[in-house]
Amino acid sequence: MATSPAQPSTAATPAKQSAAPRSPTKAKTNAAPARPQVPATVTVTVKPTAATHSAETRPAETTTQPTTDRPTIQLSGDAALYADTDAAVSAVENYWKYIFKGWDVTWHGPVVWSGDGFYDSASNVPGPLCNGQPAEPMNGSFCGDGVVGQGVVSWDLQLMRTGYQAFGDSFVYLVVAHEWGHVAQERFVADGQEPAVLMQQELQADCLAGATLTKAAELGYLNIEPGDTDELIDSLNAMGDSHTWTQSTDHGSSAQRVAWFTKGFNGDIESCLGNR
Numbered sequence: 157m158a159t160s161p162a163q164p165s166t167a168a169t170p171a172k173q174s175a176a177p178r179s180p181t182k183a184k185t186n187a188a189p190a191r192p193q194v195p196a197t198v199t200v201t202v203k204p205t206a207a208t209h210s211a212e213t214r215p216a217e218t219t220t221q222p223t224t225d226r227p228t229i230q231l232s233g234d235a236a237l238y239a240d241t242d243a244a245v246s247a248v249e250n251y252w253k254y255i256f257k258g259w260d261v262t263w264h265g266p267v268v269w270s271g272d273g274f275y276d277s278a279s280n281v282p283g284p285l286c287n288g289q290p291a292e293p294m295n296g297s298f299c300g301d302g303v304v305g306q307g308v309v310s311w312d313l314q315l316m317r318t319g320y321q322a323f324g325d326s327f328v329y330l331v332v333a334h335e336w337g338h339v340a341q342e343r344f345v346a347d348g349q350e351p352a353v354l355m356q357q358e359l360q361a362d363c364l365a366g367a368t369l370t371k372a373a374e375l376g377y378l379n380i381e382p383g384d385t386d387e388l389i390d391s392l393n394a395m396g397d398s399h400t401w402t403q404s405t406d407h408g409s410s411a412q413r414v415a416w417f418t419k420g421f422n423g424d425i426e427s428c429l430g431n432r
Contacts, residue, residue: 157329157369158379159243237316238272240325243378244332245273251372252336255425261347264305266298266339273332276313284308294318296331298338304346309335319391326387329378330365337364344429351431358407359416362392363428366420392417 249265256263269275275283275291283291286299286308294315300307311331319327338361344352354360369388373380396410407413420428 157240157244157325157381157384159247159377234313234317236325237320237328238274240320240328241273241311241316241332244329247329247372247377248333248336248368250377251368251375252340254375255371264343266336267306267308269308269310273309273311274313274316275310278314281313283310283312296335298335298342300338300342302342302346304343307339307342309339311335319394323391323394324383324387326384327391329369330388330391333365333368334361336368337361340364340425349431352429354430356406356408356416359412360428360430362408362413362416363420364425366417367423367425367428368420370421371424388417389414 245268252265253263269284275281277283277291277293284299285291286297291297291310291312294312296309296311296315298307298309309332316328316331319331338357341353341357341360341364344350369378369380372378392413393410395407396413397407398409400406400409400412408416416428
């Protein structure tokens with residue numbers, strides 16, 4: 157995947173695909189070498205009790221967080237990973253701004269931990285605390301505090317590096333789009349649209365990720381290149397639980413994750429919502 161310099165100048169309901177829906181189903185003609193398993197990303201979200209996104213409570217317009225006393229992650233060998241992650245954040249954030257503007261609502265994005273989202277469980281570069289608990293290794297997460305625009309997204313360098321090396325840049329876009337799905341879930345609840353959020357929150361985040369990526373591509377925020385859909389499916393297969401979905405914290409099996417992602421990829425944001 158890659159970002160595109162083309163940006164829409166107006167905001168409205170995203171256009172439907174004119175051609176037959178593309179399906180990210182995987183077709184293989186030869187057996188592929190075994191891919192490393194990547195743990196499912198875990199999201200910790202504090203459920204908001206009221207709509208608290210007023211101008212008085214919302215922080216200044218920024219998606220970064222101060223980096224005082226934060227050790228610097230060495231970029232040697234990871235420059236492309238960092239660049240692709242930054243591009244993914246930009247594309248996904250711009251798409252959610254667009255979709256909310258089409259709904260005549262202002263979108264407030266999350267805080268991106270330390271400006272780039274990265275912490276490193278293998279060194280002394282810490283991640284954010286969530287409910288007093290440190291960020292987990294090999295993980296990506298969104299921690300909401302009930303105040304729209306103040307939740308924090310973050311990801312472990314070890315997770316992103318492993319997925320990037322195994323599956324390509326689409327892995328990065330998938331993780332970022334999935335976490336922004338959780339940001340949207342918190343926003344729906346804060347806006348009094350709680351029925352839009354399904355009990356299967358992790359699978360719904362996969363659906364929202366699929367819709368985000370395909371629609372962002374239609375609008376010119378990113379380019380879906382040959383092989384990207386294979387990378388996305390490989391990534392989802394690697395991050396599935398060893399069991400099917402049974403409770404809200406489950407991510408679902410590989411087959412379930414692929415199915416929910418495909419639903420969004422071939423549909424739109426509203427096709428993923430519980431009240432539609």
